[in-house]
Amino acid sequence: MKADWSTFWPKVLDATGETVYMVLITLALSTVGGLAVGLTLYATRKGGVLPSRFVHAVLGTLINIIRPVPFIIAIVALAPVTRGVVGTMIGTNAAIFPMTVVATFGVARIVESNLLAVEPGVIEAARSMGAGPLRILLTVLVPEALGPLVLGLTFMLVALIDFSAVAGTVGGGGVGNLAMTYGYLRFDTSVMVVTVLVLIALVQSAQLLGNLVSRKVLRR
Amino acid sequence: MTAAVELRDVAKEFPGGARAVDGVSLSVEAGTVFGVVGHSGAGKSTLLRLVNGLEEPTSGSVLLDGQDISALGERRLRPLRREIGMIFQQFNLFRSRTVLGNVLYPLRLAGMGRAAARARAEETLEFVGLAGHGGRYPEQLSGGQRQRVGIARALATRPKVLLCDEATSALDPQTTGEVLALLGRVNRELGVTILLITHEMEVVRTLCDRVAVMEDGKVVESGEVYEVFARPRHATTAAFVRSERHSEPDAPLMERLRSRHPGRLVTLPVTDGSPALEGLSELLQLHGVDFALVHGGVGEVRGRPLGSVTLELRGRPAAVEAVVAGLRVPGLAEAGAR
Incomplete structure (x- = not known):
């Protein structure tokens, strides 16, 4: 049974709304988590503002374990944990959990590498004024790295749209779910085309927004 | 304090x-x-x-x-x-x-x-x-x-x-x-x-x-x-x-100066304790030696003079040696003889 487009549009709209919801909540959660992990990772490295070999090694290893796992495997592997945390393994909210876990460690690496790109001289200047480690992290490093950080988060935002579509195929809801159940399983090319177009539009808007914000931050 | x-x-x-x-x-x-x-x-x-x-x-x-x-x-x-x-x-x-x-x-x-x-x-x-x-x-x-x-x-x-x-x-x-x-x-x-x-x-x-x-x-x-x-x-x-004291000639410059000036070359440091040209004219007159200024300059460091002048002394060798001895600049005799 092919989709009846006179009644199908609202489904597309709902699915798009679900995708946006999943992606934005995940971005918000993983930005907070990723900043925390990334800042810790940066601060604890050798010669950092709060060096701790142990913490750095543990976090580094954790990231290196989680990041190479393909997202579709991560969803399935995390499913028992998801059920424990969210209460269910299917639906939009259930998709947000594994997405957040994976994205948090992605953001952490983005944060770390952008903080490392901040000139050490600026940190030394802040130290020479008597600033402590935490203050240097929050009032010097993060503001100085903000432009590239926003671009990094934009990259993550686009990746999350991709993640959300993958999550959709295994019961996560959103545009991905729509494409699978109506487009793929029923061989309906028109649904496939529309969902792909929706995804492209979402990615384009995300990138545009990111460029805009980063340009404002970088004043270029 | x-x-x-x-x-x-x-x-x-x-x-x-x-x-x-x-x-x-x-x-x-x-x-x-x-x-x-x-x-x-x-x-x-x-x-x-x-x-x-x-x-x-x-x-x-x-x-x-x-x-x-x-x-x-x-x-x-x-x-x-x-x-x-x-x-x-x-x-x-x-x-x-x-x-x-x-x-x-x-x-x-x-x-x-x-x-x-x-x-x-x-x-x-x-x-x-x-x-x-x-x-x-x-x-x-x-x-x-x-x-x-x-x-x-x-x-x-x-x-x-x-x-x-x-x-x-x-x-x-x-x-x-x-x-x-x-x-x-x-x-x-x-x-x-x-x-x-x-x-x-x-x-x-x-x-x-x-x-x-x-x-x-x-x-x-x-x-x-x-x-x-x-x-x-x-x-x-x-x-x-x-x-910082550009006036003092280094070895290559000294070579060039020698090729241009056949006479005896002497470099006199100028400090506030030793004005180089003071007493020079009497000394030259006494021994019948002529001179030409070939290189040098005097500047100021913290308001006091500092620099050097390089002179070519012309005259009979014995008279020139007498002038050099009379200048009494430490190390000058050896430097000039090189």
């Missing part, structure tokens, strides 16, 4: 065994400008960072106003650092903050209220000649202006001591002059003690009261600037001073 900054037999060893600073003792009197010169890698940067505790000494002690800071630990050093300003070769301004924001940063850090901090920051920007530039960002400024912001930021908390890490090395000669003039005002008008490191003797010549020369982590010579310039005792010092 206690020194503003005093190092007592300070050494700093980095992991791997490199001794960046090796048994340095020096004392900077309050209200003076003290320069440390040396080639890159001589340990100057590390030395400077020992003074505000950015580096902890491996041995020896660092005293500020008589207080030993070498064993204080990071947390207790922080409030002390607010009394020591620091400026850098690459300025190290916060790019994400405006000029005013940069100068406000240390004030807010010191817990000053918003309005008071703003007034102080603007007053300081005016002192460095940047009134009205507060709303601009560092990348919109020239190198000289950026260093002025750096100076304003370092002075905002009204420190007693200012540390300068190659502060003019990234600037062109004219801008260097302007920044040095500003640092001179900082010292004279605000009474700030300045400890600077540099590889440019120009900086020492125009700004410093005293100078120490560093090599391989050690101070090889130190003293009042004119004395060190006029009578360097160590080879490294002599090399630094020569680059």
Whole structure:
């Protein structure tokens, strides 16, 4: 049974709304988590503002374990944990959990590498004024790295749209779910085309927004 | 009188065994400008960072106003650092903050209220000649202006001591002059003690009261600037001073001078203790020797004459030798005979 487009549009709209919801909540959660992990990772490295070999090694290893796992495997592997945390393994909210876990460690690496790109001289200047480690992290490093950080988060935002579509195929809801159940399983090319177009539009808007914000931050 | 900054037999060893600073003792009197010169890698940067505790000494002690800071630990050093300003070769301004924001940063850090901090920051920007530039960002400024912001930021908390890490090395000669003039005002008008490191003797010549020369982590010579310039005792010092005293011919120039001038060449140093040409004309007349000025020049270091003149003496060899002997310049006979 092919989709009846006179009644199908609202489904597309709902699915798009679900995708946006999943992606934005995940971005918000993983930005907070990723900043925390990334800042810790940066601060604890050798010669950092709060060096701790142990913490750095543990976090580094954790990231290196989680990041190479393909997202579709991560969803399935995390499913028992998801059920424990969210209460269910299917639906939009259930998709947000594994997405957040994976994205948090992605953001952490983005944060770390952008903080490392901040000139050490600026940190030394802040130290020479008597600033402590935490203050240097929050009032010097993060503001100085903000432009590239926003671009990094934009990259993550686009990746999350991709993640959300993958999550959709295994019961996560959103545009991905729509494409699978109506487009793929029923061989309906028109649904496939529309969902792909929706995804492209979402990615384009995300990138545009990111460029805009980063340009404002970088004043270029 | 206690020194503003005093190092007592300070050494700093980095992991791997490199001794960046090796048994340095020096004392900077309050209200003076003290320069440390040396080639890159001589340990100057590390030395400077020992003074505000950015580096902890491996041995020896660092005293500020008589207080030993070498064993204080990071947390207790922080409030002390607010009394020591620091400026850098690459300025190290916060790019994400405006000029005013940069100068406000240390004030807010010191817990000053918003309005008071703003007034102080603007007053300081005016002192460095940047009134009205507060709303601009560092990348919109020239190198000289950026260093002025750096100076304003370092002075905002009204420190007693200012540390300068190659502060003019990234600037062109004219801008260097302007920044040095500003640092001179900082010292004279605000009474700030300045400890600077540099590889440019120009900086020492125009700004410093005293100078120490560093090599391989050690101070090889130190003293009042004119004395060190006029009578360097160590080879490294002599090399630094020569680059600033362009008037003294080096070996290749001496070769060229010899090929042009067949007579006996003598180079006479000019210092305030030995005006070179004094008594020269009598001596020449007495022995019937003629002369030509072939090279040289006399400049000023801290308001006192310094330089050299190279003369070609013409006459009978015995008479020329008599003149050379009569000049009584140490080392001249050997130098001339080469």
